[in-house]
Amino acid sequence: MNISHIRLLNQQLVSPQYSDVHDLVSWMGMLQAQEYKMMRWAVGTRVKKPSMAAFREAYDMGRIVRAHLFRCTWQLVAAEDYRWMLSLCTDKNRLAIRGYLAYHGKRLEEREYERANDLIRRSLEGKGSVSKDTLLRRLKELGLVDDAHTMSIYLRRAEADGVICSGVLDNRQNTYALVDDRIPQVPDMLREEALALLVRRYFQxxxxxxxxxxxxxxxxxxxxxxxxxxxxxxELIAESYAGETYFIHRDCRVRGYRRQTILLPSYDEYLIGYKSRYHAFEEEFRHRVHSSNGLFYPVILHDGQVVGNWHPKQEVSFFKDEMQPDIADAMLRYRRFLDSE
Known part of the structure; x- marks a missing residue:
């Protein structure tokens, strides 16, 4: 079993099966969207014909949504998945926010969050999507004023409470909109049903x-x-490898891999989607892939292995002299994506 090759197929990084941005995001369950600009390429590189225009259309129409969900970090999800996913991680995210504040020597009472949520709703009602700067200015006018760190906590908590999510795509900064204005209501789902759906999406x-x-x-x-x-x-097939049990969903592809060089964005699911990442790179180069405090860098992937770093505005660098695949086609694909809008 070649774990890297099968992952590349099922993550749609090789021989992608989807043309529609929404369908790709739905298949992935969720896509890490830490970097506001790089998240677009995380989607673009996984569809048949990468298109910034197609990404913007799906994002602006609210078919895909960016919000703090699992691990209390930014993710892209399909709009119809947002509410049941949020129900799974709300309590964890509230605890994480509380712990983060305590670490910095601060505490906010529930009544303070409730007041902030009410003012956030008032600031956004009838306004559609607004930039973060605009929202903060409106909150100040309504009397919610604090340091930048605490204001960001109020916004994070409002996401955890299902008050706000992403608005339309802005070229520079995140925008916010009311969840109830942007995402249709769906029937409530039992937690067990939601967990089964989440685990199915993951292993697919x-x-x-x-x-x-x-x-x-x-x-x-x-x-x-x-x-x-x-x-x-x-629905799962269990395979033993190096003393560990790996699960493969019956709907997964295990054949059809072809060698390819890929430019992965920072915080890509191919790396961040797993606790153990030794299948993708040699340990001596770990610091070139991600830092000890959770920063994940844009990397060059060749035949399933990370061989170097890239950046849209900087020269590429390879880990070893013998690890220098031709990246011209991969770079051209990325440039065409940027120019497609």
């Missing part, structure tokens, strides 16, 4: 992967994750 798009990988990706409890896997166990 990220396989081969382990229980530990799913726990990392979802940031849910080990017991809950184990139970979720068992709930779809009939």
């Amino acid at each position: 798009s990220h396989a081969p992967a382990t229980l530990e990988d799913f726990v990392w990706w979802s940031n849910l409890g080990v017991g809950e994750c184990r139970a979720a896997i068992e709930s779809i166990r009939s």
Whole structure:
């Protein structure tokens, strides 16, 4: 079993199966969207014909949404998945926000969050999408004023509470809109049903992967994750590799791989979607792939292995002299994506 090759197929990085941006995001379950600009390429590189215009259309129409969800970090999800996904991670995110504040020696009471949420709603009602700067200015006019760090916490908590999510795409900064204005209501889903759907999406798009990988990706409890896997166990094939059990969903592709050089954006799912990443790069180059405090860099991928770094405005650099594949086609694909709008 070549784990890297199968992952590339199921993550749609090789021989992508989707033309529609929304359908690709739905297949992936969620896509890390930490970098506001790089998230566009994370989607673009996974569709048949990368198009910035297609990404913008799906984003502006609200078919895909950016919000703080699992691991209390930015992700892109399909709009119809937003509410049931939020229900799975709301409590964890509230705890994370509380812990983050405590680490910095500060505490906010629930009544303060409630007041902030009310003022945020008032600031956005009837306004559609507004930039972060505009929203903060309106909040100040309504009397919600604090240091920049605390104001960002109020916005983060409003996301965790399902008050706000991303608005239309701005070239420079994130925009916000009211969730109820942007995302249709859907019937409530039992937690067990939502967990089964989440674990199915993960192993369809990220396989081969382990229980530990799913726990990392979802940031849910080990017991809950184990139970979720068992709930779809009939759909999974278990393979033993290097003493670990990897699961492959029955809908996954395991054949059709072709060698390719790919420019991965920072924080890409091919790396950040797993707890263990040794399949993708040699340990001696780990610091060139991600830092000890969670920064993930844009990397050059060749035949499933990270061989160097790239940046849209800087020279590429390779880890070894013998690790220098031709990246001309990959760079051309990226340039065409940028020019497609």
